[in-house]
Amino acid sequence: MIGTSMGASGSSVDDSGATDKYYWHKKFMxxxxxxxxSLHEFKALLDLHSMNDEANQYVQQVFNMFDLNKDGFIDFTEYIAAISLVLRGRLDQKLKWCFKLYDANENGRIDKKEFLSIIKAIHAINCNSGMNPEEFTVKVFDKVNKNGDGELSLEEFIQGAESDQSFMDMITKILDLSNILKIIQNGRRQS
Structure with a gap:
């Protein structure tokens, strides 16, 4: 299965030469x-311009997940907390974070519309022509929604991720913040 570096393409803060918070604070500042x-600066930093509505919504949701105190900004502490979770967090912590990202209406369940919206956004941002969002959504719900109610609970989501490799691979892509780290470290978007 996936180890503690899930989502980081095998890299960590230590691998990139940043061995302490001072270094990352200096780069962040x-x-x-x-x-x-701000959200606008976040999009500019990541060179995310002219996105469709779904991609914009996804970026907004990711930003909101990082903005722990909900003040409309990501500060250094929130940035480090997010990076630490994604790079060093336990698998169950990462899956819970990902579940919250999908659960747009925050009702503790993910319906097909919420799931499809995120998949379409990821598709738009990554320009990934290999994944059909509608077909992937149907496939995931067929395999993961064990009780057939059309919604995924946190338990179904975690069990599905642990038992379905294609679902886990997709989650791994969502949690891949290595490009964000490189952009902040180097000051430019990576190709």
Missing amino acids: SRCPSGQL
Whole structure:
């Protein structure tokens, strides 16, 4: 299965030469002199312009997940907390975070519409022509929605991710923040 570096393409903060918070704080502050990253700045930093509505919604949801205190900004502490979770968190922590990302209406369940919306957004951002969002959604719900109610509970989501490799692979792509780390470290979008 997937180890603690899930989503980081085998890299970690230590692998990239950043062995302490001072280094990352210096890099973060050089990109965000105010110490706070707004949604607009987040999109600009990641070179995410002219996205469709689904991609915009996904980026907004990711931003909101990082904005722990819900003040409309990602500060350094929130940034480090997010990076630590994604790079070093346990699998169950990562899956719970991912579940919250999908659960747009925060009712503790993911319906097909919420799931499809995220998959379409990921598809749009990654320009991934190999994955048909509608077919993938149907496949996941057929395999993972054990009680057939058309919604995924956290338990079904975690069990499905642990038992279905294609579902786990998709979650791994969602949690891959290595490009974000490289952009903040190097100051430019990676190709």
